[in-house]
Amino acid sequence: MVTYTITPLGEAALFVSFGHVISPHIHRYVRILSEYLDRHRFVGFKECILSYTAVTVIYDPFFVKRNIGLDKTAAEIVEDMLRQAVENMDKKPLAPADIVEIPVCYGGEYGPDLEYVASYHDMTTTEVVKIHSNTEYLVYMIGFCPGFPYMGGLDERIATPRRKSPRLSIPARSVGIAGEQTGVYPLATPGGWQIIGRAAVELFTPVRDTPSLLKAGDKIHFIPIDIDTYKEIRGDSV
């Protein structure tokens, strides 16, 4: 049995929460509900926002009411639909997670903080790279900026606090560590993460169907590559 709560987030969204703990188990429910709603779009449905433990369902009350026209409010109508979807959750299939390999050139000019992270943990840079790239990471959600993955699973041996003074601009595709989190910046942005490498592939391209390389539920492997391979993959756009 799934435990969940449904709370209004204003008059045009419902927040379906499956708990308060970041865990792959709870995250499964987030994915199942989100995929179900994508496949069964009710009249008035706009989109879902996914977070660690919840799905926020955004809808247009005007179209919901106009289509169903009962004495209930649109919120009640949508809540009923969501309850039905969630009650049947365990019976719903979930496609196996996609495994995405991301080639990363670690260190050097692309990883200015790799040395710092290594010395912070009394390790060599080689060891840091080995631990970082040998882990399988789960993408919990995409947010903060287009294509940005909130990833779980960073090995605590290389967890490093944020920089005391954030950089004004971190190059796009930088791979970093901040506390117990690791991630990749799709766009250039200011930030305080420890930058240990740069991905050779785009995380975000503004196209209709799959603008983001990653999605909630994906499993990530970072593949270390050398600078020549990096330049080869990037071609002109280093």
Next chain:
Amino acid sequence: MSITVLRPGMLTTLQDRGRQGYQKYGVLVSGAMDEEALRLGNIIIGNEQGEAALEITMMGPVLKFTEDALISLTGADLEPRVDGNAVPMWRPIVLKSGSVLRFGRPVRGSRTYVCLSGGYDVPLVMGSKSTYLRAAMGGYQGRALAADDVLEAGRMSDCGRAIMESLKRRGNFITSPWYVQPAYELEQGADGPIRLTPGLQYRYFTEESCQKLVHEGFAITVHADRMGYRMKGSKLELTAPLEMISEAAVKGTVQVPADGNAIILMADRQSTAGYPKIGQVVLADMGRLAQSKPGEVIHFSMITPAQAEVLYIEREEYIDQIALSIQCRYE
């Protein structure tokens, strides 16, 4: 027909109703800050409600029209003028070829929409013409307008052409004897409180803070932009520290970081937010809020989500009626 940008103004961007459907990829919705003004501006010149318009902020651009054009101006009164003559707002206007549209001081409100019959001919990016400044995508080349930019017009609808013909036939040639008004001007009064529904973490705030929220005024600081409006007033406090994990943010979310000063999330908000949420601005009041300026003091009141839903539906019905009204007149 094209429009040449002689001066870009403070921040002029193309916005439609936003880029919907991609928040789970971290792509912001963006879109017009005062959606009602955008929609009504489009309806009265025969456009689809959600056609993109130029969103003009505080200090307006100087725009030159190469041919006769049917436009409308809605939202804030920024003293629009053509050749020294004041141009009326909230009604269809035919500008003669060569007209130069300028703006003066913000008399009332902060954002004006210049809607063009036929729309602006820019590519759709992920289904929308809205400008997402931070990601440099959408709108006019993913950025705010700059001097010497040229905007091309799209094809006018039959309704738009009928409106333009009727204005020319009147001999008046400039404007119509009829106009529309946004619902937020007609109901309750533009000075009424901004209505909120309780936020997801409302019950974790102190009783005192919840009282202050609806009894005291909060000023809009200078840090108020398309991403969010930072407010200043009595500190809003939690009863106890809360372990927050990132959650969804929607338009109008009122979140409170550790310093106790609320931030109201607007069109260019990120889709996830990690601060406790004390309230949600009622969507029917977002247009009014979007027209408020730094320095203004806002009062809030609290209503239930069910009441907010009624207001939302009433607003949609109002806009629908105007659309029907124009349709009947010109088709």
Next chain:
Amino acid sequence: MDIKDVEALIKLLEGSSLTELKVRDKDFSVTLVRSNTSALARPTAVPGAVKVAGGEEKEITAPMVGTFYSAPTPKGEPFVAVGDTVDVDSIVCVLEAMKVFTEVPADLHGTITEILVTDGEFVEFGQPLFRIKVS
């Protein structure tokens, strides 16, 4: 068409502000004209500049059905007040129908002597709105 239909038409005419009703059926045609209304005795309002003898009192009538508002916006200043001089093109009020507000020009030159309707009042086509002393 039978007598019942004609009765219904008479009721329709009486209950409206119309002065004349013409109905044509396949082999039947009826014209009903209201008698004893001041509308018949008075020439219908003609828009446009008309030269009239000075000092005559005329009425500005509604060019359409709608809700009468004396100001352009709920918090705006009224277009005119008693005593104001107006021109043919001066806007004297707006009428709202189906959420669209239409400006009503005076169509006469003169001084407003009386405002005959109140804000928010629903008015019929031809209903007198202002009394004006024509100059």
